[in-house]
Amino acid sequence: MKLYYSPGACSLSPHIVALELGLSVTPVKTDVRAKTLENGESFYKINPKGQVPTLQLDNGEILTEGVAIVQYMASLKPEKKMIPEGFAKFHQLEWLNFISTELHKGYSPLFRDNSEEVKAAARTNLTAKFNHLEAALTKNTFLMGDTFTCADAYLFTVLGWSGHVKVELPKFLQEYLGRVSARPAVQAALKAEGLTK
Ligand SMILES: N[C@@H](CCC(=O)N[C@@H](CS)C(=O)NCC(=O)O)C(=O)O
Structure with missing residues (x-):
């Protein structure tokens, strides 16, 4: 998986969650003002909202919105209990x-x-x-x-x-x-x- 992030932005939250869970995630630095990646590509091609965090699964599927991303990540390792059980x-x-x-x-x-x-x-x-x-x-x-x-x-x-x-x-x-x-x-x-x- 790739996590598009900007240093210190709200994408730090799924970055922490990924490391807490021990997930294999490659962080990809993004310029959210210029909407570009370090290789010069347009970030809009990855996420038309132009916002981090953006998660790209290994099959290419894109997930946006930090709250959705952290819950998806936590669902991959339920034993870590980063999503609590029950109510x-x-x-x-x-x-x-x-x-x-x-x-x-x-x-x-x-x-x-x-x-x-x-x-x-x-x-x-x-x-x-x-x-x-x-x-x-x-x-x-x-x-x-x-x-x-x-x-x-x-x-x-x-x-x-x-x-x-x-x-x-x-x-x-x-x-x-x-x-x-x-x-x-x-x-x-x-x-x-x-x-x-
Ligand atoms: N609703 C989005 C908001 C994400 C957001 O505000 N990201 C900021 C960084 S903290 C960003 O990418 N700003 C650039 C922009 O909105 O153009 C979420 O919760 O993930």
Whole structure:
């Protein structure tokens, strides 16, 4: 499989999941602004949306949308329990959707050429959304309890943008980032994307 990624972008989430699962995935660096690959080919040919993450299966089939990609990956190695069993599966989906629609897209205005007023409103909005994470992350090691799941890979990825766009993280989230970043697969994904040495 190939995973089209841009260093540090939301594609870091499936990159972490792939390494946690021990899947054989080749990362393909993509310029999401120019919409090109390193060999000069148009990225639109792979994904007409022009967005990472994009997964290409060995049979050529394409899967887009980070939430779908991480669930597909986790389904290949059910024994790793990165998708919980029973009703907890839907609670993880609840988190993935919250991270995607409320947090990930809540950071988006901060990466654009917006006025300081718009950016300040985005920061206020995110700070309010962080409150919804507090009960889970002060009680548990990870979002779903003691087991690291796909939702943690995604949450770690989006919270990791905070320093770059001047979003202040409460202490419980700083501690959570510390716990997640200590994982060997997370360190390996950061290194593979050239984000750490
Ligand atoms: N709905 C998509 C959004 C993916 C997305 O926003 N990707 C960003 C990087 S974090 C990107 O490719 N941006 C370039 C663009 O939208 O043109 C998903 O959840 O996978």
